[in-house]
Amino acid sequence: MKAHARVVAELVDGRTVLRELRSQSPLTLVPHRGKPGLVHLVNSASAPLGGDELDLTLIAGPGAALRIAGVAASLVLPGPKPALSRFTVHVEAAEGSTVEYLPEATVVTQRAHHAAVFTGSLEPSARLIVREMLVLGREGESPGRLTSETTVRRGERPVLSQRLEIDSLIASPAVLAGRRVLATDLRVGYEDPPSAVAGEWCSLVPLAAGGSLATALAHDAVAAQRMIGLLNRSG
Amino acid sequence: MHTVALVLSDSRFPGGGHVHSGGLEEAAARGLVSDIRSLGLFLAGRLRTAGELAAIFAAASVKCHEWSTLDEELDARTPSPAQREASRAQGRATVRAGRRAWPSPVLDSLVQATPRPHHAIVLGALTGIAGGSSADAALTAAYLSVSGPASAAIRLLGLDPFAVNAQVTRLGEAIQAVADRAVSVAGLPPADLPGPGAPGLDLLAEAHVRHHKEEVRLFAS
Numbered sequence: 001m002k003a004h005a006r007v008v009a010e011l012v013d014g015r016t017v018l019r020e021l022r023s024q025s026p027l028t029l030v031p032h033r034g035k036p037g038l039v040h041l042v043n044s045a046s047a048p049l050g051g052d053e054l055d056l057t058l059i060a061g062p063g064a065a066l067r068i069a070g071v072a073a074s075l076v077l078p079g080p081k082p083a084l085s086r087f088t089v090h091v092e093a094a095e096g097s098t099v100e101y102l103p104e105a106t107v108v109t110q111r112a113h114h115a116a117v118f119t120g121s122l123e124p125s126a127r128l129i130v131r132e133m134l135v136l137g138r139e140g141e142s143p144g145r146l147t148s149e150t151t152v153r154r155g156e157r158p159v160l161s162q163r164l165e166i167d168s169l170i171a172s173p174a175v176l177a178g179r180r181v182l183a184t185d186l187r188v189g190y191e192d193p194p195s196a197v198a199g200e201w202c203s204l205v206p207l208a209a210g211g212s213l214a215t216a217l218a219h220d221a222v223a224a225q226r227m228i229g230l231l232n233r234s235g
Numbered sequence: 236m237h238t239v240a241l242v243l244s245d246s247r248f249p250g251g252g253h254v255h256s257g258g259l260e261e262a263a264a265r266g267l268v269s270d271i272r273s274l275g276l277f278l279a280g281r282l283r284t285a286g287e288l289a290a291i292f293a294a295a296s297v298k299c300h301e302w303s304t305l306d307e308e309l310d311a312r313t314p315s316p317a318q319r320e321a322s323r324a325q326g327r328a329t330v331r332a333g334r335r336a337w338p339s340p341v342l343d344s345l346v347q348a349t350p351r352p353h354h355a356i357v358l359g360a361l362t363g364i365a366g367g368s369s370a371d372a373a374l375t376a377a378y379l380s381v382s383g384p385a386s387a388a389i390r391l392l393g394l395d396p397f398a399v400n401a402q403v404t405r406l407g408e409a410i411q412a413v414a415d416r417a418v419s420v421a422g423l424p425p426a427d428l429p430g431p432g433a434p435g436l437d438l439l440a441e442a443h444v445r446h447h448k449e450e451v452r453l454f455a456s
Contacts, residue, residue: 174281203442
């Protein structure tokens with residue numbers, strides 16, 4: 001299945017208006033009534049499956065505030081034939097705009113082969129929040145293969161460029177230390193922590209070019225969420 | 236292989252590598268690495284993540300001399316400030332030794348653009364100046380990503396030096412594979428270079444810094 005969904009938000013008379021809202025199954029976008037700029041992302045079919053190519057483009061014009069919130073975890077399953085599934089999210093944020101991309105967890109089931117790609121292109125005064133929660137396998141299940149790539153640039157400067165590959169090395173203390181859940185929370189354009197804050201399995205760090213990243217490694221999603229919350233990143 | 240690769244990867248090269256454990260000290264303190272088997276797992280993960288990132292930037296820096304751009308791009312691929320600091324401290328120390336060994340206007344331009352350059356970029360620059368190839372630089376960086384932590388494990392855990400050496404040797408093919416992949420992407424524009432990440436190493440590095448302030452630790456990273 002191939003699908004491309006797209007949202008374009010603009011600021012009109014001091015209020016964010018969704019200039020364009022295009023859903024394509026399974027990516028269904030539901031605007032929230034009463035909260036301008038809030039859109040729920042609903043998975044309207046079982047996806048991603050092996051072979052799926054899903055694209056989501058989020059564009060915020062100058063001063064607009066766009067928040068995309070997931071409603072349920074997505075379960076990445078293998079397709080009928082062995083094939084890679086790919087979910088690409090692209091954000092363009094203009095001057096003074098804010099984009100928040102807050103999906104629910106992605107659960108990578110056994111034999112699934114999935115690529116998650118996030119790219120962000122920000123003007124220097126734009127703000128961005130990106131949350132990611134990767135769950136490697138359901139309870140007691142070994143995970144399939146996953147590549148997660150995040151690239152964010154602000155103006156000309158790179159802010160964050162990370163590629164995580166989940167394979168046989170997840171048990172390595174250098175990679176995921178055998179923990180099943182990785183939660184991250186990236187913020188750009190907000191107040192950065194003056195120095196790093198670290199717990200045993202979580203940290204909140206200022207990035208070199210501005211912006212900050214909270215990371216937690218846990219055995220379950222609840223614990224990961226709690227650690228991110230302890231780093232004051234729950235809101 | 237060019238001799239520059241041998242000199243840079245020799246543990247007697249005075250580039251300050253001996254004070255860094257690459258996260259091994261923190262992993263050992265927590266009991267995550269306690270024997271040869273767990274050391275092997277740690278090293279294999281480190282090689283495929285931090286090692287591959289270092290190999291990519293070392294290989295790229297042999298021919299690409301856009302120092303500020305390379306520096307910014309490697310920063311963006313190193314979210315942990317503790318890891319950035321460790322890389323720059325080792326880079327600075329390697330410059331000091333390299334300046335005497337291979338004086339060159341290319342090295343001067345690197346230090347002028349970035350007074351405390353990242354270690355991988357210095358490795359690439361010195362390899363190129365001495366006449367080595369991207370493959371030499373990548374292999375050096377990949378090897379150093381595991382040889383330092385391996386010798387730290389001997390000191391911290393009292394592991395059998397012969398067994399540790401055999402463990403590093405067992406990674407030979409993996410080290411070569413990492414270097415080959417790094418060379419295959421080294422010619423890309425710096426912005427397009429891959430950024431293999433390691434959340435485990437990032438968390439260990441930040442925790443190490445915190446503990447370093449509270450108690451005595453043997454290694455700087």
